[in-house]
Amino acid sequence: MVDFDTKATLLKSLVGDFFTIILTEPPDPNNNGINVQDFIRDGLTYIPFFSSPDALKESTKGIDFGKLQYQIDKRLFTEMLYPEQLFVFNPDLPSETVLTGEEIKKIFPEPFPWNELLKQ
Numbered sequence: 001m002v003d004f005d006t007k008a009t010l011l012k013s014l015v016g017d018f019f020t021i022i023l024t025e026p027p028d029p030n031n032n033g034i035n036v037q038d039f040i041r042d043g044l045t046y047i048p049f050f051s052s053p054d055a056l057k058e059s060t061k062g063i064d065f066g067k068l069q070y071q072i073d074k075r076l077f078t079e080m081l082y083p084e085q086l087f088v089f090n091p092d093l094p095s096e097t098v099l100t101g102e103e104i105k106k107i108f109p110e111p112f113p114w115n116e117l118l119k120q
Contacts (some may be wrong), residue, residue: 007097008107014095015108018071020050026067034070039091046086049077051095059092075112078105 022037038047050056056069081087081101089097099107 002097004103004106007099007103010095010097011089011099011104011107014051014090015074016052017074019074019077020053020056021070021072021077022048022056022065023068023070027070034072037068041088041091044086046088046098048088048091050090055090055093055095059090073112074108075110078108078110079112081105 024035083102085101087099
């Protein structure tokens with residue numbers, strides 16, 4: 001089992017400002033919500049998230065998700081997480097890491113700048 005510090009170092013080294021995620025349906029410009037795709041592996045439900053669109057493509061052997069592929073500000077994504085949720089970072093790649101929502105929140109504690117967004 002990989003310790004928390006190793007997970008944190010790995011994610012911080014591979015992630016820029018955005019995560020790449022897979023949605024269950026294309027974003028609706030008239031709705032401020034999104035539905036993130038989850039998967040089941042070994043009987044456990046998890047949400048995959050990726051360091052980049054290229055990592056998603058490599059992980060899924062080139063599947064084109066089109067509008068279901070979505071880049072999200074990592075601070076916003078982190079704010080939406082439930083602590084007990086299970087996530088897999090870069091599934092099936094050498095950098096694959098299993099984390100909980102709580103661990104991701106600890107690795108990326110920066111709050112989303114809602115005030116800046118509301119000023120626009």
